[in-house]
Amino acid sequence: MIIGFLFYQSKEEKFQVPVNDGGGATLRPGEARSKPRVKIFDLPEKPxxxxxxxxxxxxxxxxxxxxxxxxxxxxxxxxxxxxxxxxxxxxxxxxxxxxxxxxxxxxxxxxxxxxxxxxxxxxxxxxxxxxxxxxxxxxxxxxxxxxxxxxxxxxxxxxxxxxxxxxxxxxxxxxxxxxxxxxxxxxxxxxxxxxxxxxxxxxxxxxxxxxxxxxxxxxxxxxxxxxxxxxxxxxxxLYSLPPLREIEVTESIDNLASWAVAHKSNYKEVKIYNPWLINTKLNVRKGGKYVIKLPM
The missing domain is CATH 1.10.530.10 (Lysozyme)
Structure with missing residues (x-):
């Protein structure tokens, strides 16, 4: 921490000690202090x-x-x-x-x-x-x-x-x-x-x-x-989702990366928009169905 710093301006001016205002800014005599950063908030009367x-x-x-x-x-x-x-x-x-x-x-x-x-x-x-x-x-x-x-x-x-x-x-x-x-x-x-x-x-x-x-x-x-x-x-x-297309999957996928490329996408997009896919492949039971979302 810098406690203080003395500097010489001229023969007519005295040494001055800059003052830290507590917010990182250094003030010299005569300079106004900035408004305090911390504010007290009024809570709602009837939450x-x-x-x-x-x-x-x-x-x-x-x-x-x-x-x-x-x-x-x-x-x-x-x-x-x-x-x-x-x-x-x-x-x-x-x-x-x-x-x-x-x-x-x-x-x-x-x-x-x-x-x-x-x-x-x-x-x-x-x-x-x-x-x-x-x-x-x-x-x-x-x-x-x-x-x-x-x-x-x-x-x-x-x-x-x-x-x-x-x-x-x-x-x-x-x-x-x-x-x-x-x-x-x-x-x-x-x-x-x-x-x-x-x-x-x-x-x-x-x-x-x-x-x-x-x-x-x-x-x-x-x-x-x-x-x-x-x-x-x-x-x-605010963040927003891009337009997404939905692809119905009724058969198992051996390799999600290859599947993504075949659908003009990539593995990263599969994972971003379908984080529920936790393996590199997907097993679909007989009669089952999943919907995978990819950007348009």
Whole structure:
């Protein structure tokens, strides 16, 4: 760190010591300080999740919500990339949620689960919606040595909707449904029974599940009030999918690279637009069918 630097200007001027303003800029006497970079944000007075009230008047609820807003608002690079990726994936998610009678706020679950990336968790959950292998099969996703549909964005989104509808049938409350996406239906039900409380906000939970709804709320707040948090993206700034053609596959493919070339594409494009293909070949059972997408 540079503490200070003395320099001589002229016989008439005294030595001056530049001052660091804390933001990396060096100021000399008489120069104005820049405005502080860190801003205090006002939280919404009546936040809701999926139409359900968030009791922000409770001090711990306010602090938990505020924590997640600042964590995400000041992790600018991550928030910016999630905003940009939403252009590629939110249209399908929003449409599928609506078709299944699920509140639009659940699209933010995909954001906090994966950042809209096909990631793998330390526990082995995979894809945008972070399904474990066993749970994936329960909700109609195929997982084998050739195919892992947890990485199939559209099919995994439909599977997530099946889970959400099933959880709502159990709890009748969207906030509990969202919390169960982290802790499981049995986990949330057990905590409610043990603590004699039906309300997520009054449950004592592990740190991850305790933060879960507030992370969703924070992402929702930033996405719906982008300028307030310093993000000024236009529609053309968002990522988008190129026009894609769909090719039905009813027979096994011995070599996906050769197959791609035969369809005027390449292996890289096969993997980019079909990450659910996890082998260099594809086995198709008798009577089965897959759809592979490639750029037009």
């Amino acid at each position: 809701v999740f999926a139409g359900e009230k968030v009791p922000i008047e409770q001090p711990d609820v306010f602090e938990r919500f505020e924590r997640e807003v600042y964590v995400n608002a000041y992790w600018e690079s991550n928030a910016l990339l999630m905003l940009k990726r939403s252009g590629k994936y939110f249209p399908f998610i929003e449409k599928t949620l609506e078709e299944n009678g699920i509140p639009d706020d659940f699209k933010y679950v995909a954001i906090i689960e994966s950042g809209l990336l096909n990631v793998t968790s330390p526990a082995g959950a995979k894809g945008f919606w972070q399904f474990m292998k066993g749970t994936a099969g329960d909700f109609g996703l195929e997982v084998n040595r050739y195919v892992d549909e947890r990485y199939h964005f559209e099919k995994a989104t439909i599977a997530a909707c099946k889970y959400i509808r099933a959880a709502y049938g159990k709890f009748g409350n969207w906030t509990s449904v969202a919390a169960s996406y982290n802790l499981g239906m049995a986990g949330i039900a057990r905590r409610k029974n043990q603590q004699l409380s039906p309300d997520y906000y009054n449950l004592y939970l592990n740190e991850e599940t305790s933060r879960y709804i507030f992370r969703i709320l924070a992402i929702k707040e930033i996405f719906e009030n982008q300028a307030k948090y310093g993000f000024e993206l236009q529609k053309e700034d």
